[in-house]
Amino acid sequence: MQKDHVPYGSDISAGSYACVDCGREYSGPSQKSMPPCPDFNNSPHPLKGWKVLSGQGDAVEDPYPNNANK
Template identity: 80%
Template sequence: MQKDHVPYGSDISAGRYACADCGHEYSAPSRTSMPPCPYYQPSTHSLNGWKVLSGQGDAVEDPYPNNANK
């Protein structure tokens, strides 16, 4: 199942994403740690994640992106 919101630090599948807070768009290959928005500010970014525009979003292999055992 595809999630529509991917938290920072998640393993992701290739696709296009938009910041859940400011809308900044980001295209990425599959990667092991989704970066924070380059425009991140604690006062304006409360969702701390990305909306999935295309692709599969959060990788199935990484159901717990904050797990320290990566």
């Protein structure tokens, strides 16, 4: 099941993502730990996550399986 957004640090599948706080876009391969937005220190980022634009979002081995805020 694809989620609307994934928190920083999540395992992700390859795809395109946009910061849910500022809109900055990121595209790349699968990763074990999605990094914070590069603009995290420049402006408030209360949601601390990435919106799934394309791809599968969270990888199968989800490090936050009980987090309903994804």
